[in-house]
């Protein structure tokens with residue numbers, strides 16, 4: 001197979017956009033077109049002002065600036081991009097199903113299937129089709145069947161190339177990946193994709209496997225990572241009951257090189273578009289093979305995470321004399337982690353929902369999340385009317401305003417800037433007693449206590 005000259009990526013989201021930007025940056029001789037049905041998103045990717053890119057990631061603007069217009073293009077003309085490409089990445093969303101069989105657990109593959117049908121219909125030359133989206137194991141089989149049965153007689157080779165970037169560090173993760181995983185059956189197709197990555201990734205970090213190992217490894221990687229967070233969060237509750245400190249426990253166990261120190265930070269609960277969705281999917285797959293114990297084991301990671309979010313909200317209510325009705329709670333952070341504007345499955349949404357059910361007033365400040373997004377997240381839950389969400393929740397652009405007159409501050413995201421605030425000024429403007437509930441263990445207990453705050457942190 002000759003060298004790849006044109007790549008198309010279907011899906012210009014949090015994965016497609018940054019991933020293709022870096023592939024284009026590192027392969028100036030390959031033309032890359034990222035396409036999406038969402039016109040507003042494509043317009044934002046093409047915006048002259050790099051502050052308007054649809055995804056906020058540190059360092060992304062510089063990469064886009066370097067490659068865009070040179071060999072990186074964003075377009076809504078999906079058919080043209082499919083027709084011209086030698087290699088097509090599918091990087092569309094694969095959310096949890098909200099209807100029918102597997103509702104609430106299985107991955108919804110309708111967007112993937114639509115892409116496959118469109119590729120089959122449009123393609124008049126051989127293509128390598130790369131699964132970039134996270135997919136249930138054995139999806140490639142279904143893709144292959146659709147491509148081969150609805151196509152124009154051209155050859156398709158399917159590869160699985162799951163993405164391991166984390167949001168907030170997407171560009172450094174892409175520039176310096178622990179590994180790149182490529183699963184496939186056709187050696188030439190695999191080699192073609194290896195060459196794309198070899199432009200900057202050392203060969204020994206590019207792993208090649210069979211299709212099913214690659215598809216499954218992605219789900220398993222996320223399950224293992226999420227499991228560590230749920231494990232330390234379970235211990236955080238035990239720490240609170242026993243007087244141990246979860247940070248000290250994390251450090252003590254993390255120094256054992258067999259355990260390792262990363263991903264042991266107790267928190268209000270993991271969020272993000274991947275962990276919950278992918279574990280639910282793993283659980284669903286295990287159940288569909290009748291592996292009940294395996295399914296129950298992994299499901300517990302999600303149940304514990306739900307418990308952690310509820311526990312944090314309940315702690316706020318209990319500490320504030322068992323009622324938050326009419327009380328003003330200032331939220332610092334709404335994104336599911338720092339350095340991203342992504343709020344999907346953010347713990348903040350669920351903690352807010354719990355407090356709003358008790359008629360609290362929530363005032364939110366997040367440096368990167370818009371008011372529209374915050375209301376959309378709450379409306380999506382459907383717990384109360386959009387009017388009630390707007391009556392009970394206010395979104396402000398200034399952290400001091402979020403906390404002025406507040407009965408309590410709650411830290412939901414670990415943005416660095418929260419550590420640099422003038423907490424003496426905040427204290428002077430808050431009601432007394434002034435509570436701080438730190439869901440990220442971000443602030444300095446002794447400093448806050450010396451200023452008269454009543455400070456609660458997870459796991460202490």
Ligand code: NAD
Nearest residue numbers: 011012013014015036037038091092093094111133134163
């Ligand atoms: P996203 O929702 O941000 O982006 C997906 C995009 O695909 C959307 O803009 C949507 O309009 C577009 N799309 C859907 N169907 C289309 C079609 N038929 N034609 C053209 N465009 C279409 O999703 P994301 O966060 O980028 O995730 C994409 C995949 O990558 C998912 O499977 C996810 O599990 C996986 N993943 C995500 C992350 C992450 O950090 N977000 C990390 C690793 C893997």
Ligand code: UDX
Nearest residue numbers: 163164165166167263264265267270271272274336337
């Ligand atoms: C995750 C995986 O890390 C990445 O490899 C995969 O490609 C996509 O899913 P992401 O969800 O973007 O990435 O962020 P991650 O850093 O994994 O954090 C997920 C959630 O866990 C966040 O809410 C984060 O705050 C939380 N977390 C993480 C903790 O609470 N404690 C930790 O120690 C680590």
